Structures are given as C-alpha cells and as structure tokens.
Amino acid sequence: MGKLKTLEVIIRGDVIEKNLVLKLGRKLRETKLRADFTASIVVPPFLKAIEKRYPSICVLHVTVDIEDKFQFEKLLKEFICAENCEIVSIREF
Numbered sequence: 001m002g003k004l005k006t007l008e009v010i011i012r013g014d015v016i017e018k019n020l021v022l023k024l025g026r027k028l029r030e031t032k033l034r035a036d037f038t039a040s041i042v043v044p045p046f047l048k049a050i051e052k053r054y055p056s057i058c059v060l061h062v063t064v065d066i067e068d069k070f071q072f073e074k075l076l077k078e079f080i081c082a083e084n085c086e087i088v089s090i091r092e093f
Helices: 020-030 046-052 066-082
Strands: 004-013 035-042 056-065 086-092
Touching: 004 066, 020 035, 020 056, 020 066, 056 066, 066 086
Parallel strands: none
Antiparallel strands: 004 056, 004 086, 035 056
C-alpha cells in the first residue's frame, strides 16, 4: 500500500438486520481497492428498537490507500444507498 488515509464513516439504518458490515466486507473483497475497516455498532435497546423501528448507528474506521479513496467513497455511497440506509458523515483524519 502507498500512502494511507484514515476515514471515519457514520452510517445510520438497519445495520444488524441487513447485515451491512458483512455485505460491505464482501463487496470490498471483490474489488481491487486497497482498503480495510473496523466497525462498531450501537443498537438502541433491542426489543424496543425492533418494535418501534429505531435505526442503529455504525461507525467505520477505514484505512484506505490515498489513490483509492474516492473510488472507495463512491462504492460506499452506492452500497449504503442501495441498502436504504444513510451516511451521516465521512470525516478524514
């Protein structure tokens, strides 16, 4: 990998029900992008969240090669949009 950038991505939606982290990992593995991520998922009280359809929050810390940064962001935005979720923010460290 060349020069690395770290991004913090906050996603809001049905992260657990839709298994977004696993799907994103598989999608990333299929590409030639030089990127990897860790994920932390925050779920409101689970039973109430299911009953009232409260969304979960997922924080991704992404390490991406600077040359692949824009392609990764495009892939992420298209994927999250297709899953009917929302990217709250993308911040570069």
